[in-house]
Amino acid sequence: MIKExxxxxxxxxxxxxxxxxxxxxxxxxxxxxxxxxxxAGMGLAVIFVITLSSLVSSVIYIYILDKLGLGYLKTxxxxxxxxxxxxxxxxxxxxxxxxxxxxxxxxxxxxxTNCAVLGTxxxxxxxxxxxxxAILFGVMNGFATSFGFFISICILAGxxxxxxxxxxxxxxxGMPIVLVTAGLMAIAFCGFSGLL
Amino acid sequence: MDIxxxxxxVAVIAFxxxxxxxxxxxxxxxxxxxxxxxxxxxxxxxxxxxxxxCGYAGCSAMAKAIVEGAAPVNGCPVGGxxxxxxxxEIMGVDSGESVRLTAFVKCxxxxxxxxxxxxxxxxxxxxxxxxxxxxGEKACSYGCLGYGTCVKECPFDAIHIVxxxxxxxxxxxxxxxxCVAICPKNLIELIPYDAAYSVACSSKDKGPDxxxxxxxxxxxxxxxxxxxxxxxxxxxxxxxxxDYDKCQGCGACAEKCPKKAIVKN
Numbered sequence: 250m251i252k253e254x255x256x257x258x259x260x261x262x263x264x265x266x267x268x269x270x271x272x273x274x275x276x277x278x279x280x281x282x283x284x285x286x287x288x289a290g291m292g293l294a295v296i297f298v299i300t301l302s303s304l305v306s307s308v309i310y311i312y313i314l315d316k317l318g319l320g321y322l323k324t325x326x327x328x329x330x331x332x333x334x335x336x337x338x339x340x341x342x343x344x345x346x347x348x349x350x351x352x353x354x355x356x357x358x359x360x361x362t363n364c365a366v367l368g369t370x371x372x373x374x375x376x377x378x379x380x381x382x383a384i385l386f387g388v389m390n391g392f393a394t395s396f397g398f399f400i401s402i403c404i405l406a407g408x409x410x411x412x413x414x415x416x417x418x419x420x421x422x423g424m425p426i427v428l429v430t431a432g433l434m435a436i437a438f439c440g441f442s443g444l445l
Numbered sequence: 446m447d448i449x450x451x452x453x454x455v456a457v458i459a460f461x462x463x464x465x466x467x468x469x470x471x472x473x474x475x476x477x478x479x480x481x482x483x484x485x486x487x488x489x490x491x492x493x494x495x496x497x498x499c500g501y502a503g504c505s506a507m508a509k510a511i512v513e514g515a516a517p518v519n520g521c522p523v524g525g526x527x528x529x530x531x532x533x534e535i536m537g538v539d540s541g542e543s544v545r546l547t548a549f550v551k552c553x554x555x556x557x558x559x560x561x562x563x564x565x566x567x568x569x570x571x572x573x574x575x576x577x578x579x580x581g582e583k584a585c586s587y588g589c590l591g592y593g594t595c596v597k598e599c600p601f602d603a604i605h606i607v608x609x610x611x612x613x614x615x616x617x618x619x620x621x622x623x624c625v626a627i628c629p630k631n632l633i634e635l636i637p638y639d640a641a642y643s644v645a646c647s648s649k650d651k652g653p654d655x656x657x658x659x660x661x662x663x664x665x666x667x668x669x670x671x672x673x674x675x676x677x678x679x680x681x682x683x684x685x686x687x688d689y690d691k692c693q694g695c696g697a698c699a700e701k702c703p704k705k706a707i708v709k710n
Contacts, residue, residue, distance in 0.1 A: 319454055326461060333465040337472055344476040414570055 274365030288406035292399030303391025498621025553645035555608035641694030669698035
């Protein structure tokens, strides 16, 4: 059991990293990685939302959709759930932890449109379905996936802070050099594929 | 066709939607944050550049501080008197007077006038130059490096590199103070917009050294101090400084300065 959870954690965080090998969530990955501080904030918000939405979507799938034979409705239902969850998290933070709310700023509502969130929820259902520990595995997979996102966005932000001070050929300035960097990072992450 | 399956699907989605709507509605009501409506009004009165010149994180943070009383109504250096007046109206207080400021680069040693010890060909950023020998290629270790870190920082396109030194466009400058904060040589100062004369040098080198390093350096001779009719000039560490509150703009200092380090604005 613990061994299985560990395998899920390592494989979703490193080997099939959500950004660098599955190419989910590229929009915030490229958009919010200018500074390490904001990138870390975004990464933490994504960890929070994906872990929570994995839990809720697994519960809804197992106890409502699957029981009624409505598995084909999972996409639309998960979108609803995620949007609601993000909205709720935003309200809660604004009231209870205003400092964190300030720090995350506009990135919090933007997570609604981050495809990594929906992607993880759908992958969970696809892989674990309604088996015995599906909810636990789903939450673990959600957390590990989003932690993978956190790692990669922080690494990219760190590199971009360094790139900013360099003399880059004109044609590569701005987004091109960032895309080249992201590509090289993806190749580097391929190195984890022999881990398991 | 199984009509029941369709009905169940519709019912589930409708029920879920209804539940989420109710849940968010209740949560929104329970978790409501009371906000002073003046914050929005003040924010729309501010310029909206988010430059941070006031010392707060951005215009919305500044608006909050003004409404809470932590910041003065004329605290926005960019908006100046006009914005201060509008905000004072919203807040129902008197705005007071604010002096328009402008940034000024205290160095005039351009390519022609300043001596260079060597030619630097590294990263084009002034902040990098503190790691090279002599803290830059110029013989004068106080002077403007001319690699334009301030130019990149300026949100108003008001500062430019002319002949190897930074020059401020007085009309465009909003005195937000970003260049002041980023200049690694601490060369830039906010001075009154209508200041008549300023010392365009920051060299604290002794006379002979300053003389050798740059054609327009202040050598601390004190002629300006002697000739000032209102005692507005002070010389400390071989560098003249004009007190803009006392200065009446007669120009005697600039006339007598042997190195032409005092310039008319």
